[in-house]
Amino acid sequence: MTIEHPDLSTKIAEGLILRNPVMMASGTFGHGAEYACLFDLGKIGGLVTKTITRHPRAGNPPPRTVETPAGMLNAIGLTNPGIDAFIAEKIPPLTALNTACIVSIAGTSDLEFADMAARFNDLEGIAALELNISSPNMKDGGMLFGCSERAAHNVTRVVKAVSQLPIIVKLTPNVTDIAAIAAAVEEGGADGIALINTLLGMAIDIDARRPILGNITGGLSGPAIKPVALAMVWKVANRVSVPVIGMGGIATARDAIEFLVAGASAIQVGTTTFVHPFAALEVLNGIANYCKTHQIDRISDLIGNMHPPA
Protein backbone atom coordinates (compact mmCIF):
# COMPACT_ATOMS: atom_id res chain seq x y z
CA MET A 1 0.00 0.00 0.00
CA THR A 2 1.27 3.47 -0.83
CA ILE A 3 0.24 6.73 0.74
CA GLU A 4 -1.51 9.11 -1.60
CA HIS A 5 -1.02 12.39 0.18
CA PRO A 6 1.57 12.52 2.91
CA ASP A 7 0.99 15.38 5.34
CA LEU A 8 4.01 17.60 4.74
CA SER A 9 2.93 20.42 7.05
CA THR A 10 5.53 21.39 9.59
CA LYS A 11 5.92 23.82 12.45
CA ILE A 12 8.98 26.02 11.94
CA ALA A 13 8.48 28.38 14.84
CA GLU A 14 6.16 28.83 17.78
CA GLY A 15 2.95 29.95 16.07
CA LEU A 16 3.97 29.23 12.48
CA ILE A 17 3.07 26.13 10.51
CA LEU A 18 4.10 25.79 6.85
CA ARG A 19 2.28 23.65 4.31
CA ASN A 20 5.53 21.86 3.56
CA PRO A 21 9.16 22.06 4.70
CA VAL A 22 10.73 23.59 1.56
CA MET A 23 11.72 27.26 1.75
CA MET A 24 13.84 29.67 -0.26
CA ALA A 25 16.91 30.96 1.63
CA SER A 26 17.53 34.63 2.28
CA GLY A 27 19.70 36.43 -0.26
CA THR A 28 19.23 33.84 -2.96
CA PHE A 29 15.72 34.69 -4.12
CA GLY A 30 15.59 38.48 -4.11
CA HIS A 31 12.68 40.01 -2.28
CA GLY A 32 10.55 37.05 -3.28
CA ALA A 33 7.70 38.43 -5.33
CA GLU A 34 9.80 39.16 -8.39
CA TYR A 35 10.31 35.42 -8.85
CA ALA A 36 6.61 34.64 -8.99
CA CYS A 37 7.16 34.47 -12.78
CA LEU A 38 9.49 31.49 -12.34
CA PHE A 39 7.12 29.07 -10.69
CA ASP A 40 4.01 29.00 -8.53
CA LEU A 41 5.36 30.13 -5.16
CA GLY A 42 2.16 28.78 -3.64
CA LYS A 43 3.66 25.32 -3.98
CA ILE A 44 6.57 25.86 -1.58
CA GLY A 45 6.37 26.18 2.17
CA GLY A 46 7.74 29.69 2.41
CA LEU A 47 10.42 32.14 1.45
CA VAL A 48 12.83 34.39 3.28
CA THR A 49 13.49 37.77 1.68
CA LYS A 50 16.97 39.16 1.14
CA THR A 51 18.25 40.72 4.35
CA ILE A 52 17.37 44.38 4.74
CA THR A 53 19.08 46.97 6.90
CA ARG A 54 17.99 50.28 8.39
CA HIS A 55 19.61 52.31 5.61
CA PRO A 56 20.06 51.44 1.94
CA ARG A 57 23.36 49.70 1.24
CA ALA A 58 25.23 49.72 -2.06
CA GLY A 59 27.05 46.49 -1.29
CA ASN A 60 30.68 45.62 -1.91
CA PRO A 61 32.79 46.46 -4.95
CA PRO A 62 33.10 43.67 -7.53
CA PRO A 63 34.16 40.95 -8.00
CA ARG A 64 31.52 39.77 -5.57
CA THR A 65 31.39 36.09 -6.34
CA VAL A 66 33.91 33.42 -7.22
CA GLU A 67 33.31 29.79 -7.98
CA THR A 68 35.00 27.20 -5.76
CA PRO A 69 34.91 23.40 -5.87
CA ALA A 70 31.22 22.41 -5.60
CA GLY A 71 30.27 25.84 -4.38
CA MET A 72 30.99 29.53 -4.42
CA LEU A 73 32.18 32.41 -2.31
CA ASN A 74 30.13 35.56 -2.13
CA ALA A 75 30.85 38.99 -0.75
CA ILE A 76 27.71 40.78 -1.86
CA GLY A 77 27.71 43.04 1.18
CA LEU A 78 23.99 43.02 1.95
CA THR A 79 23.03 45.32 -0.87
CA ASN A 80 19.43 46.39 -0.20
CA PRO A 81 17.11 49.39 -0.54
CA GLY A 82 16.76 49.95 3.23
CA ILE A 83 13.73 49.28 5.43
CA ASP A 84 11.64 52.28 4.32
CA ALA A 85 11.80 51.46 0.63
CA PHE A 86 11.39 47.77 1.42
CA ILE A 87 8.17 48.38 3.33
CA ALA A 88 6.84 50.81 0.74
CA GLU A 89 7.73 48.84 -2.39
CA LYS A 90 8.42 45.21 -1.61
CA ILE A 91 5.87 44.32 1.06
CA PRO A 92 2.68 44.86 -0.99
CA PRO A 93 3.57 42.33 -3.74
CA LEU A 94 4.96 39.98 -1.11
CA THR A 95 1.74 39.83 0.86
CA ALA A 96 -0.16 38.95 -2.31
CA LEU A 97 1.82 35.69 -2.57
CA ASN A 98 0.21 32.50 -1.46
CA THR A 99 3.16 31.37 0.65
CA ALA A 100 4.64 32.15 4.05
CA CYS A 101 6.78 35.27 3.71
CA ILE A 102 9.51 35.72 6.26
CA VAL A 103 11.42 38.98 6.35
CA SER A 104 15.14 38.89 7.13
CA ILE A 105 16.56 41.88 8.98
CA ALA A 106 20.03 42.88 10.18
CA GLY A 107 20.95 45.73 12.47
CA THR A 108 24.11 47.23 13.87
CA SER A 109 22.89 47.28 17.48
CA ASP A 110 20.24 45.62 19.65
CA LEU A 111 18.23 48.80 19.48
CA GLU A 112 18.37 49.00 15.71
CA PHE A 113 17.28 45.36 15.43
CA ALA A 114 14.37 46.12 17.76
CA ASP A 115 13.36 49.30 15.96
CA MET A 116 13.37 47.48 12.65
CA ALA A 117 11.42 44.53 14.06
CA ALA A 118 8.75 46.83 15.52
CA ARG A 119 8.07 48.29 12.08
CA PHE A 120 6.52 44.98 11.02
CA ASN A 121 4.02 44.72 13.87
CA ASP A 122 1.29 46.57 12.03
CA LEU A 123 1.90 45.08 8.60
CA GLU A 124 -0.33 42.38 7.23
CA GLY A 125 0.91 39.26 5.56
CA ILE A 126 4.32 38.75 7.16
CA ALA A 127 4.63 35.30 8.69
CA ALA A 128 7.76 35.84 10.80
CA LEU A 129 11.04 37.70 11.04
CA GLU A 130 14.42 36.07 10.56
CA LEU A 131 17.19 37.85 12.43
CA ASN A 132 20.36 37.69 10.39
CA ILE A 133 23.01 37.72 13.11
CA SER A 134 25.30 35.74 10.88
CA SER A 135 26.34 37.65 7.77
CA PRO A 136 30.09 37.51 7.20
CA ASN A 137 29.74 40.43 4.80
CA MET A 138 28.66 43.14 7.24
CA LYS A 139 31.51 44.69 9.16
CA ASP A 140 29.39 46.80 11.50
CA GLY A 141 27.08 44.08 12.80
CA GLY A 142 26.02 40.85 11.19
CA MET A 143 28.17 38.01 12.38
CA LEU A 144 29.39 39.99 15.39
CA PHE A 145 26.09 39.21 17.11
CA GLY A 146 26.15 35.59 16.12
CA CYS A 147 29.62 34.87 17.48
CA SER A 148 28.93 35.53 21.14
CA GLU A 149 26.38 33.74 23.33
CA ARG A 150 25.67 36.90 25.23
CA ALA A 151 25.24 39.14 22.17
CA ALA A 152 23.06 36.54 20.44
CA HIS A 153 20.94 36.15 23.56
CA ASN A 154 20.54 39.88 24.09
CA VAL A 155 19.53 40.78 20.57
CA THR A 156 16.94 37.99 20.55
CA ARG A 157 15.51 39.11 23.89
CA VAL A 158 15.32 42.77 22.88
CA VAL A 159 13.58 41.94 19.59
CA LYS A 160 11.18 39.51 21.27
CA ALA A 161 10.20 42.23 23.71
CA VAL A 162 8.91 44.51 20.96
CA SER A 163 7.83 42.19 18.16
CA GLN A 164 4.47 40.50 17.79
CA LEU A 165 5.76 38.16 15.07
CA PRO A 166 7.41 34.78 15.49
CA ILE A 167 11.18 35.36 15.66
CA ILE A 168 13.57 33.01 13.89
CA VAL A 169 17.25 33.61 14.55
CA LYS A 170 19.74 32.66 11.84
CA LEU A 171 23.10 31.45 13.11
CA THR A 172 26.60 31.57 11.73
CA PRO A 173 28.75 28.43 11.50
CA ASN A 174 31.88 30.53 12.15
CA VAL A 175 31.92 29.75 15.87
CA THR A 176 33.46 27.15 18.14
CA ASP A 177 30.25 25.80 19.64
CA ILE A 178 27.13 26.53 17.61
CA ALA A 179 24.90 24.55 19.98
CA ALA A 180 25.84 26.89 22.82
CA ILE A 181 24.85 29.90 20.70
CA ALA A 182 21.60 28.15 19.79
CA ALA A 183 20.85 27.52 23.46
CA ALA A 184 21.52 31.18 24.27
CA VAL A 185 19.19 32.28 21.51
CA GLU A 186 16.48 29.89 22.68
CA GLU A 187 16.82 31.27 26.19
CA GLY A 188 16.50 34.76 24.71
CA GLY A 189 13.05 33.72 23.48
CA ALA A 190 13.63 32.67 19.86
CA ASP A 191 10.65 30.88 18.34
CA GLY A 192 12.80 29.06 15.82
CA ILE A 193 16.44 28.75 14.81
CA ALA A 194 17.78 28.73 11.23
CA LEU A 195 21.26 27.56 10.27
CA ILE A 196 23.74 27.74 8.66
CA ASN A 197 24.72 31.01 7.08
CA THR A 198 27.88 30.92 4.95
CA LEU A 199 31.32 29.82 6.14
CA LEU A 200 34.01 32.48 6.03
CA GLY A 201 36.28 31.78 3.06
CA MET A 202 38.78 33.27 0.65
CA ALA A 203 40.35 32.75 -2.78
CA ILE A 204 43.56 34.18 -4.22
CA ASP A 205 44.57 34.81 -7.82
CA ILE A 206 48.16 33.54 -7.70
CA ASP A 207 49.18 35.20 -10.97
CA ALA A 208 48.26 38.66 -9.71
CA ARG A 209 48.86 37.59 -6.07
CA ARG A 210 45.66 39.38 -5.18
CA PRO A 211 42.51 38.25 -3.39
CA ILE A 212 39.84 37.49 -6.00
CA LEU A 213 36.95 39.06 -4.07
CA GLY A 214 36.80 42.83 -3.86
CA ASN A 215 36.09 42.42 -0.15
CA ILE A 216 39.05 39.98 0.26
CA THR A 217 36.98 37.41 2.21
CA GLY A 218 33.49 36.12 1.58
CA GLY A 219 31.01 33.43 2.54
CA LEU A 220 31.22 29.87 1.23
CA SER A 221 27.98 28.17 0.20
CA GLY A 222 26.75 25.35 -2.00
CA PRO A 223 27.16 21.55 -1.94
CA ALA A 224 30.71 21.90 -0.56
CA ILE A 225 29.35 22.94 2.85
CA LYS A 226 26.58 20.38 3.19
CA PRO A 227 28.31 17.92 5.55
CA VAL A 228 29.37 20.78 7.83
CA ALA A 229 25.85 22.20 7.86
CA LEU A 230 24.29 18.81 8.50
CA ALA A 231 26.46 18.14 11.56
CA MET A 232 25.66 21.58 12.94
CA VAL A 233 21.93 21.14 12.41
CA TRP A 234 22.08 17.78 14.15
CA LYS A 235 23.97 19.26 17.11
CA VAL A 236 21.61 22.20 17.46
CA ALA A 237 18.46 20.11 17.05
CA ASN A 238 19.66 17.89 19.87
CA ARG A 239 20.28 20.86 22.10
CA VAL A 240 17.21 23.06 21.73
CA SER A 241 13.50 22.34 21.81
CA VAL A 242 12.35 25.08 19.41
CA PRO A 243 12.08 24.11 15.73
CA VAL A 244 15.26 24.18 13.66
CA ILE A 245 15.41 25.17 9.99
CA GLY A 246 18.35 23.57 8.21
CA MET A 247 20.27 24.76 5.19
CA GLY A 248 23.68 24.65 3.60
CA GLY A 249 24.34 23.08 0.23
CA ILE A 250 20.97 21.44 -0.27
CA ALA A 251 20.68 20.56 -3.95
CA THR A 252 18.42 17.51 -4.08
CA ALA A 253 15.58 15.85 -2.17
CA ARG A 254 18.11 13.38 -0.75
CA ASP A 255 20.08 16.26 0.75
CA ALA A 256 16.90 17.78 2.18
CA ILE A 257 15.80 14.48 3.73
CA GLU A 258 19.19 14.14 5.45
CA PHE A 259 18.55 17.48 7.15
CA LEU A 260 15.04 16.45 8.18
CA VAL A 261 16.30 13.19 9.63
CA ALA A 262 19.04 15.11 11.45
CA GLY A 263 16.32 17.11 13.17
CA ALA A 264 15.44 20.05 10.92
CA SER A 265 11.71 20.85 10.83
CA ALA A 266 12.16 22.56 7.49
CA ILE A 267 14.93 23.27 5.01
CA GLN A 268 15.97 26.18 2.85
CA VAL A 269 17.35 25.98 -0.67
CA GLY A 270 19.93 28.69 -1.35
CA THR A 271 22.84 28.62 -3.78
CA THR A 272 21.39 25.71 -5.75
CA THR A 273 18.68 28.05 -7.07
CA PHE A 274 21.39 30.00 -8.91
CA VAL A 275 22.26 26.93 -10.96
CA HIS A 276 18.89 25.19 -11.00
CA PRO A 277 16.19 27.84 -10.64
CA PHE A 278 13.46 25.23 -10.23
CA ALA A 279 15.35 23.05 -7.73
CA ALA A 280 13.07 23.85 -4.78
CA LEU A 281 10.11 22.28 -6.58
CA GLU A 282 12.14 19.19 -7.43
CA VAL A 283 13.25 18.91 -3.79
CA LEU A 284 9.63 19.17 -2.68
CA ASN A 285 8.44 16.49 -5.10
CA GLY A 286 11.31 14.26 -4.05
CA ILE A 287 10.40 14.59 -0.38
CA ALA A 288 6.76 13.75 -1.10
CA ASN A 289 7.80 10.69 -3.13
CA TYR A 290 10.15 9.54 -0.39
CA CYS A 291 7.34 9.75 2.15
CA LYS A 292 5.07 7.75 -0.12
CA THR A 293 7.57 4.98 -0.79
CA HIS A 294 8.62 4.79 2.85
CA GLN A 295 5.06 4.79 4.16
CA ILE A 296 5.52 8.00 6.08
CA ASP A 297 2.08 9.62 6.63
CA ARG A 298 3.33 12.74 8.27
CA ILE A 299 6.61 14.53 7.69
CA SER A 300 6.79 15.11 11.45
CA ASP A 301 7.41 11.36 11.79
CA LEU A 302 10.59 11.79 9.76
CA ILE A 303 11.96 14.86 11.52
CA GLY A 304 14.77 13.94 13.89
CA ASN A 305 13.92 10.28 13.45
CA MET A 306 17.47 8.96 13.01
CA HIS A 307 18.42 5.43 13.95
CA PRO A 308 21.66 4.83 15.87
CA PRO A 309 24.77 3.93 13.85
CA ALA A 310 24.91 0.33 12.71
Place this chain on the structure above:
Amino acid sequence: MMPAIPNFIREVAVVQHNEPIAQDIYLMRLYAPRLATACGPAQFLQILTDSGLSPFLRRPFSVLRADRTAGWLDLIYDVIGTGTARLSAARCGDSRDIIGPLGNPFDLPKSKRVLLVAGGVGLVPLAFLAWEHPDRLSDMIYLMGAATAARLPDMSALLPPDLPLYITTDDGSAGQRGLVTERIAEHAMPNHTTLLTCGPHRMMARVAAIAAELNAPCFAALENHMACGFGACVGCAVEYKTYPTEDRRYRYVCLEGPVVNAHEIVW
Protein backbone atom coordinates in the same frame (compact mmCIF):
# COMPACT_ATOMS: atom_id res chain seq x y z
CA MET B 1 13.76 50.29 -9.10
CA MET B 2 15.40 47.10 -10.22
CA PRO B 3 14.07 45.89 -13.55
CA ALA B 4 11.77 42.89 -13.64
CA ILE B 5 13.12 39.37 -13.62
CA PRO B 6 13.08 37.98 -17.15
CA ASN B 7 10.63 35.28 -18.02
CA PHE B 8 13.29 32.79 -19.05
CA ILE B 9 12.91 29.13 -19.85
CA ARG B 10 14.93 25.98 -19.35
CA GLU B 11 15.60 23.81 -22.36
CA VAL B 12 17.76 20.76 -22.88
CA ALA B 13 19.58 21.49 -26.13
CA VAL B 14 21.17 18.93 -28.43
CA VAL B 15 24.61 19.59 -29.90
CA GLN B 16 24.45 19.48 -33.69
CA HIS B 17 27.93 20.75 -34.47
CA ASN B 18 30.98 21.66 -32.40
CA GLU B 19 34.22 22.42 -34.23
CA PRO B 20 37.17 24.80 -33.87
CA ILE B 21 37.06 27.82 -36.19
CA ALA B 22 40.35 29.33 -34.96
CA GLN B 23 42.95 28.52 -32.33
CA ASP B 24 40.98 27.64 -29.13
CA ILE B 25 37.82 29.16 -30.59
CA TYR B 26 34.85 26.91 -31.31
CA LEU B 27 31.55 27.24 -33.06
CA MET B 28 28.73 25.21 -31.53
CA ARG B 29 25.33 24.68 -33.07
CA LEU B 30 22.59 23.67 -30.66
CA TYR B 31 19.14 22.39 -31.48
CA ALA B 32 16.98 24.34 -29.05
CA PRO B 33 13.77 25.39 -30.79
CA ARG B 34 12.25 27.33 -27.88
CA LEU B 35 15.42 29.30 -27.15
CA ALA B 36 16.07 29.89 -30.85
CA THR B 37 12.71 31.65 -31.14
CA ALA B 38 13.22 33.79 -28.07
CA CYS B 39 16.82 35.08 -28.32
CA GLY B 40 17.96 38.50 -29.46
CA PRO B 41 21.39 40.08 -30.09
CA ALA B 42 23.50 40.31 -26.87
CA GLN B 43 21.01 38.28 -24.91
CA PHE B 44 22.71 35.33 -23.36
CA LEU B 45 22.23 31.74 -22.33
CA GLN B 46 23.40 30.18 -19.08
CA ILE B 47 24.79 26.78 -20.00
CA LEU B 48 25.48 23.91 -17.66
CA THR B 49 28.76 22.84 -19.20
CA ASP B 50 28.97 19.68 -17.11
CA SER B 51 26.28 17.59 -15.48
CA GLY B 52 28.40 16.98 -12.39
CA LEU B 53 29.60 19.67 -10.01
CA SER B 54 32.72 20.71 -11.89
CA PRO B 55 32.27 23.42 -12.83
CA PHE B 56 29.47 24.11 -10.38
CA LEU B 57 27.98 27.25 -11.91
CA ARG B 58 26.54 27.71 -15.37
CA ARG B 59 28.54 29.70 -17.91
CA PRO B 60 27.09 32.63 -19.87
CA PHE B 61 27.36 32.83 -23.67
CA SER B 62 25.75 35.11 -26.18
CA VAL B 63 24.18 33.94 -29.39
CA LEU B 64 25.71 34.43 -32.84
CA ARG B 65 22.57 33.77 -34.85
CA ALA B 66 19.41 31.71 -34.64
CA ASP B 67 17.28 29.96 -37.21
CA ARG B 68 13.81 30.14 -35.80
CA THR B 69 12.30 27.81 -38.36
CA ALA B 70 14.95 25.12 -38.16
CA GLY B 71 15.16 25.53 -34.37
CA TRP B 72 18.92 25.90 -34.01
CA LEU B 73 21.20 28.59 -32.65
CA ASP B 74 24.95 29.11 -32.93
CA LEU B 75 27.46 30.09 -30.26
CA ILE B 76 31.14 30.92 -30.52
CA TYR B 77 33.31 30.37 -27.49
CA ASP B 78 36.90 30.80 -26.51
CA VAL B 79 38.36 27.92 -24.49
CA ILE B 80 39.85 29.65 -21.46
CA GLY B 81 39.08 27.38 -18.52
CA THR B 82 37.23 24.35 -17.18
CA GLY B 83 33.73 25.22 -18.37
CA THR B 84 34.69 26.08 -21.91
CA ALA B 85 36.97 23.02 -22.05
CA ARG B 86 33.93 20.91 -21.08
CA LEU B 87 31.97 22.52 -23.90
CA SER B 88 34.72 21.83 -26.40
CA ALA B 89 34.55 18.14 -25.50
CA ALA B 90 30.85 17.91 -26.38
CA ARG B 91 30.01 15.69 -29.35
CA CYS B 92 27.13 15.78 -31.77
CA GLY B 93 24.08 14.30 -30.13
CA ASP B 94 25.19 15.27 -26.60
CA SER B 95 22.81 17.46 -24.69
CA ARG B 96 23.30 20.50 -22.50
CA ASP B 97 20.92 22.02 -19.95
CA ILE B 98 20.38 25.70 -20.73
CA ILE B 99 18.39 28.58 -19.26
CA GLY B 100 17.64 31.70 -21.21
CA PRO B 101 17.26 34.02 -22.89
CA LEU B 102 18.66 36.40 -20.29
CA GLY B 103 19.59 40.06 -20.39
CA ASN B 104 18.48 42.81 -22.72
CA PRO B 105 19.23 42.88 -26.45
CA PHE B 106 21.13 45.51 -28.40
CA ASP B 107 18.81 47.98 -30.04
CA LEU B 108 19.93 49.07 -33.46
CA PRO B 109 20.46 52.84 -33.20
CA LYS B 110 18.73 55.10 -35.69
CA SER B 111 21.94 57.02 -36.49
CA LYS B 112 23.23 57.21 -40.06
CA ARG B 113 26.40 55.35 -39.08
CA VAL B 114 26.66 52.47 -36.63
CA LEU B 115 30.17 51.30 -35.81
CA LEU B 116 30.28 47.76 -34.48
CA VAL B 117 33.58 47.41 -32.65
CA ALA B 118 34.42 43.80 -31.81
CA GLY B 119 37.36 42.22 -30.01
CA GLY B 120 37.92 38.45 -30.12
CA VAL B 121 34.80 36.43 -29.31
CA GLY B 122 33.10 39.76 -28.56
CA LEU B 123 32.25 39.49 -32.24
CA VAL B 124 29.23 37.35 -31.34
CA PRO B 125 26.45 39.74 -30.21
CA LEU B 126 27.45 42.36 -32.80
CA ALA B 127 27.22 39.78 -35.57
CA PHE B 128 23.74 38.77 -34.38
CA LEU B 129 22.65 42.40 -34.51
CA ALA B 130 23.80 42.62 -38.14
CA TRP B 131 22.01 39.37 -39.03
CA GLU B 132 18.83 40.75 -37.50
CA HIS B 133 18.80 43.91 -39.62
CA PRO B 134 19.54 43.04 -43.26
CA ASP B 135 17.89 46.30 -44.36
CA ARG B 136 20.33 48.45 -42.37
CA LEU B 137 23.64 46.82 -43.34
CA SER B 138 24.67 49.84 -45.39
CA ASP B 139 24.59 52.01 -42.26
CA MET B 140 26.83 49.61 -40.34
CA ILE B 141 30.59 49.13 -40.34
CA TYR B 142 32.08 46.15 -38.57
CA LEU B 143 35.54 46.65 -37.05
CA MET B 144 37.05 43.36 -35.94
CA GLY B 145 40.14 43.08 -33.76
CA ALA B 146 42.05 39.90 -32.99
CA ALA B 147 45.42 39.15 -31.41
CA THR B 148 46.80 37.33 -34.40
CA ALA B 149 45.67 35.57 -37.59
CA ALA B 150 45.53 32.17 -35.87
CA ARG B 151 42.93 33.52 -33.47
CA LEU B 152 40.82 35.07 -36.21
CA PRO B 153 37.96 32.95 -37.57
CA ASP B 154 36.92 33.23 -41.21
CA MET B 155 34.65 36.22 -40.73
CA SER B 156 32.92 35.81 -44.07
CA ALA B 157 31.24 32.72 -42.66
CA LEU B 158 30.00 34.57 -39.59
CA LEU B 159 28.74 37.90 -40.89
CA PRO B 160 26.12 38.87 -43.47
CA PRO B 161 27.90 39.19 -46.84
CA ASP B 162 26.93 42.85 -47.40
CA LEU B 163 28.32 44.13 -44.11
CA PRO B 164 31.47 46.30 -44.56
CA LEU B 165 34.26 44.67 -42.55
CA TYR B 166 37.68 45.94 -41.46
CA ILE B 167 40.08 43.64 -39.68
CA THR B 168 43.02 44.49 -37.46
CA THR B 169 45.42 42.19 -35.65
CA ASP B 170 47.83 43.19 -32.92
CA ASP B 171 50.78 41.74 -34.87
CA GLY B 172 49.65 42.52 -38.41
CA SER B 173 49.38 38.84 -39.38
CA ALA B 174 45.92 39.53 -40.84
CA GLY B 175 44.26 42.76 -41.90
CA GLN B 176 45.84 45.96 -40.65
CA ARG B 177 48.39 45.94 -37.88
CA GLY B 178 47.38 47.59 -34.61
CA LEU B 179 44.43 47.85 -32.29
CA VAL B 180 40.87 47.91 -33.48
CA THR B 181 40.23 51.04 -31.45
CA GLU B 182 42.74 52.93 -33.62
CA ARG B 183 40.37 52.52 -36.56
CA ILE B 184 37.32 54.12 -35.00
CA ALA B 185 38.05 57.76 -35.79
CA GLU B 186 38.48 57.23 -39.54
CA HIS B 187 35.07 55.54 -39.84
CA ALA B 188 33.11 57.82 -37.56
CA MET B 189 30.79 60.33 -39.23
CA PRO B 190 30.77 63.47 -37.09
CA ASN B 191 27.43 63.83 -35.25
CA HIS B 192 25.90 60.84 -36.97
CA THR B 193 27.69 57.91 -35.36
CA THR B 194 26.73 55.47 -32.63
CA LEU B 195 29.23 52.92 -31.35
CA LEU B 196 28.31 49.45 -30.20
CA THR B 197 31.04 47.32 -28.74
CA CYS B 198 31.82 43.94 -27.22
CA GLY B 199 35.19 42.47 -26.35
CA PRO B 200 37.80 42.47 -23.60
CA HIS B 201 37.02 44.90 -20.80
CA ARG B 202 39.98 47.18 -21.52
CA MET B 203 39.13 47.37 -25.17
CA MET B 204 35.53 48.38 -24.41
CA ALA B 205 36.77 50.96 -21.91
CA ARG B 206 38.93 52.45 -24.69
CA VAL B 207 35.98 52.46 -27.11
CA ALA B 208 33.91 54.30 -24.52
CA ALA B 209 36.66 56.89 -24.06
CA ILE B 210 36.99 57.44 -27.81
CA ALA B 211 33.22 57.74 -28.15
CA ALA B 212 33.25 60.36 -25.41
CA GLU B 213 35.90 62.34 -27.33
CA LEU B 214 33.77 62.09 -30.47
CA ASN B 215 30.70 63.04 -28.46
CA ALA B 216 29.05 59.91 -29.82
CA PRO B 217 26.58 57.59 -28.09
CA CYS B 218 28.14 54.27 -27.14
CA PHE B 219 26.68 51.02 -25.88
CA ALA B 220 28.70 48.07 -24.65
CA ALA B 221 27.78 44.43 -24.09
CA LEU B 222 29.56 43.56 -20.84
CA GLU B 223 30.88 40.10 -20.05
CA ASN B 224 31.40 40.29 -16.28
CA HIS B 225 31.60 37.19 -14.14
CA MET B 226 28.20 36.11 -12.94
CA ALA B 227 26.77 33.32 -10.84
CA CYS B 228 23.05 33.02 -11.64
CA GLY B 229 22.33 35.29 -14.61
CA PHE B 230 18.80 36.22 -13.52
CA GLY B 231 19.18 38.73 -10.72
CA ALA B 232 19.09 36.41 -7.72
CA CYS B 233 22.72 36.50 -6.56
CA VAL B 234 23.38 40.19 -7.27
CA GLY B 235 27.00 39.26 -7.93
CA CYS B 236 27.61 40.76 -11.39
CA ALA B 237 27.73 44.30 -10.10
CA VAL B 238 28.80 47.19 -12.30
CA GLU B 239 29.30 50.61 -10.78
CA TYR B 240 27.48 53.65 -12.14
CA LYS B 241 28.93 57.17 -12.16
CA THR B 242 25.73 58.67 -10.78
CA TYR B 243 22.88 57.06 -8.88
CA PRO B 244 19.68 58.27 -7.22
CA THR B 245 20.04 56.14 -4.08
CA GLU B 246 22.88 54.15 -2.55
CA ASP B 247 21.35 50.78 -3.51
CA ARG B 248 21.42 51.84 -7.19
CA ARG B 249 25.16 52.58 -7.18
CA TYR B 250 25.87 49.07 -8.44
CA ARG B 251 23.56 47.54 -11.02
CA TYR B 252 23.53 44.04 -12.38
CA VAL B 253 24.90 43.04 -15.74
CA CYS B 254 22.44 40.18 -15.99
CA LEU B 255 19.30 42.24 -15.34
CA GLU B 256 20.12 45.73 -16.58
CA GLY B 257 22.72 44.65 -19.11
CA PRO B 258 24.59 43.05 -20.60
CA VAL B 259 24.11 46.06 -22.88
CA VAL B 260 24.84 49.25 -20.96
CA ASN B 261 25.26 52.88 -21.89
CA ALA B 262 29.06 53.01 -21.94
CA HIS B 263 29.09 56.64 -20.78
CA GLU B 264 27.18 55.90 -17.59
CA ILE B 265 29.34 53.22 -15.98
CA VAL B 266 32.65 53.33 -14.14
CA TRP B 267 35.09 51.51 -16.43
